[in-house]
Amino acid sequence: MTSAQPPSPGWERPASDRVRLATIPGAGPYVEAVLPPDVLRVGPTGGPGPWLDAAYLAEHAAEIDVLHLHTGSGRVTDAAVQCWSETVRRSRLPLVVTVHRVRSAALLGPATPTDAEDEHLDAVLGTAEVVLTLTSGAADAIAERFGRTAIVVAHPSIARPDPELGAERGLVGLRLRAVPLPDQEAMVRAALSGAVSGGGRLRVLVEAGTDVDRSVRERAAREEFELVVHRADERAAQFQQLHAAVLPEPPGTHSRDLEICRDVGTRVVAPSSGWLQGQWGDVVCYGDDALGRVDPVSVTGAIAAALTRPMLLPADRTWRAEQLEAVRRVHAEIYAQVAGDRSWV
Numbered sequence: 499m500t501s502a503q504p505p506s507p508g509w510e511r512p513a514s515d516r517v518r519l520a521t522i523p524g525a526g527p528y529v530e531a532v533l534p535p536d537v538l539r540v541g542p543t544g545g546p547g548p549w550l551d552a553a554y555l556a557e558h559a560a561e562i563d564v565l566h567l568h569t570g571s572g573r574v575t576d577a578a579v580q581c582w583s584e585t586v587r588r589s590r591l592p593l594v595v596t597v598h599r600v601r602s603a604a605l606l607g608p609a610t611p612t613d614a615e616d617e618h619l620d621a622v623l624g625t626a627e628v629v630l631t632l633t634s635g636a637a638d639a640i641a642e643r644f645g646r647t648a649i650v651v652a653h654p655s656i657a658r659p660d661p662e663l664g665a666e667r668g669l670v671g672l673r674l675r676a677v678p679l680p681d682q683e684a685m686v687r688a689a690l691s692g693a694v695s696g697g698g699r700l701r702v703l704v705e706a707g708t709d710v711d712r713s714v715r716e717r718a719a720r721e722e723f724e725l726v727v728h729r730a731d732e733r734a735a736q737f738q739q740l741h742a743a744v745l746p747e748p749p750g751t752h753s754r755d756l757e758i759c760r761d762v763g764t765r766v767v768a769p770s771s772g773w774l775q776g777q778w779g780d781v782v783c784y785g786d787d788a789l790g791r792v793d794p795v796s797v798t799g800a801i802a803a804a805l806t807r808p809m810l811l812p813a814d815r816t817w818r819a820e821q822l823e824a825v826r827r828v829h830a831e832i833y834a835q836v837a838g839d840r841s842w843v
Contacts, residue, residue: 518563524823527656534830552585559589561836566594583625592836602639603752632752633776655818657734657761668698671740680709688794738762742804763812806817
């Protein structure tokens with residue numbers, strides 16, 4: 499499928515009349531990265547913000563020109579989304595939606611029941627004036643499952659390599675996410691097997707506050723692998739030290755961590771059920787299913803294969819800067835057009 503092109507603005511706002519924008523969530527690396535420099539942010543920039551409250555939205559809708567919802571946050575999905583979507587429509591407030599996670603029909607299968615996440619997407623995509631996503635595969639899934647055409651915009655750069663840090667050949671990092679894996683110990687065991695069979699060693703990366711299974715901690719205490727607990731702002735530095743990073747992302751999603759790895763020059767091993775190969779072609783995939791359960795044998799094989807490949811260089815900064823500027827320009831054009839459409843209502 500050929501991705502839709504961003505609309506050309508048919509209405510130009512005066513330079514002094516900046517588009518007033520509210521985002522959900524209020525902040526985050528991706529949200530901040532794609533923000534055009536000339537928009538006026540409205541509302542708090544911490545957490546999901548107040549705009550998910552239907553009563554607050556109705557009361558303050560006149561204070562903004564555009565509302566931009568980034569899906570994928572559990573707090574967003576758990577909102578009373580039908581009532582919220584009705585409030586958006588009644589307020590005649592232009593809604594832009596960026597879909598960060600959508601599962602394909604092939605992945606779900608006919609026996610998979612509709613869940614809260616799908617109901618959420620169905621409601622917000624039916625309300626949105628413009629739909630964005632990050633890869634052509636995800637855009638195809640949105641068209642197939644929800645009947646909407648999505649504009650494809652690349653995930654931009656969100657990290658810079660540290661010139662003082664080097665990478666260790668053969669060092670594999672497994673990131674344990676705050677979102678629990680179906681079986682942490684099985685994933686660690688498969689990653690350890692792949693690292694050792696590839697002639698390397700394993701480091702398990704955990705951000706402070708993430709739950710780690712007791713069995714995993716016990717194996718680390720026996721020095722079968724290294725367990726590193728780090729701060730959120732140290733994530734890029736941790737990735738940069740690796741030959742390969744294993745990113746057990748949920749099914750049907752895109753990955754911020756993948757983009758950090760690309761920025762700092764670390765090879766990625768990731769599940770095949772997401773859209774990660776569409777983000778970056780240089781990804782080694784392993785098998786998983788619609789519930790995120792992985793095939794341990796394929797994990798081991800993917801890691802061993804990744805270690806046979808050359809270590810990567812960081813992404814070209816000039817190209818990444820140009821890409822970032824293009825992504826911001828698309829957002830600016832979309833905001834200007836939908837805000838202009840509202841002004842004629």
